[in-house]
Amino acid sequence: MAEYGDYCPVNMATEVVADRWTPLIIRELLLGSTRFNEIARALPGISRTLLVQRLRHLERRGVVETWPSPNGRGREYRLTDAGRDLESVIDAMSRWAIEWLFEDLKPDTVPPTTLMWWMHQRVEPRRFPPHRTVVEFRFRDAGETIWLMLDRGTASVCVQHPGFEPDVVASATTATFSEVFSGVRSWRQSVLAGDIEVHGMPQLTRSLPTWFLWSPWAKVSKERAQRALAAEGAARGTLG
Incomplete structure (x- = not known):
């Protein structure tokens, strides 16, 4: 994974969380998933190999840590303080997409x-x-x-x-x-x-x-849908 220097804080953050799938992995951990299969199940399209790579990357960067599973089988992934602090970042990304990409949601x-x-x-x-x-x-x-x-x-x-x-x-x-x-x-x-x-x-x-x-x-989605519906109604009224 390329490293581009530490001259800009935005650049430094993108090296940690801006690769494809990484924000979605963090989202799942924030929602309570702790086991590998749980995370994989919520992310259709990601290969198990890539998920392993992304989790190891997040662990190296201090965002994720692993713990023995309470039942004694396997390990669990948990967010560190730095990882939990990304909740506002994931929230902002989602809100931005709902506001500006609403029509593209499928x-x-x-x-x-x-x-x-x-x-x-x-x-x-x-x-x-x-x-x-x-x-x-x-x-x-x-x-x-x-x-x-x-x-x-x-x-x-x-x-x-x-x-x-x-x-x-x-x-x-x-x-x-x-x-x-x-x-x-x-x-x-x-x-x-x-x-x-x-x-x-x-x-x-x-x-x-x-x-x-x-x-x-x-x-947020409800409010955006209501605004879209109101705008559509206003446009029809103007055309009428």
Whole structure:
């Protein structure tokens, strides 16, 4: 990896975090991933070899450190103080992209398994039902079904039937689920519009949206979507 000198602080920072995939790895660590496979699962397209290289680079630069896993199998990756201090950098990058690249966002291109992995990272265990609950997500366009099992304050993603009948079934396109997760539209709006179909016990179907925190940038995306919609309406009014 090229080193370009220490004449500029921006240059010094780019040598640490500006390579492709590196900010995304930091994002996953900030969201709570600690195991290699967890990070890899959230980053479709990265090779395991490249992920190893990037993690070693971050470790050498004092951004990441490794610890023995509490269960005694393997090791965990954790951010150092310097790594956690990058949260504001990742947040600023995301906000900038939402503000200036909003029209280029393509929610339908995220793989369903990746989207479900992100969703399971962003849950609110205090709002979970008191009993084990299985939610079946059907991705109409992709022809995939993925289950999320909520039990004892934890959420698990199952790409194969978990062995328990679903308590709630939610069906939509990948783009719709992705737009809800990102904050572009709400779960309630999508259900009322018929874009999401939900079946199950009424108390579960009503409370389901409260089990998720959605994207860390959902509020920003919602505000940007509202401005885009208002601008589009104003343009139509001018043309009319």
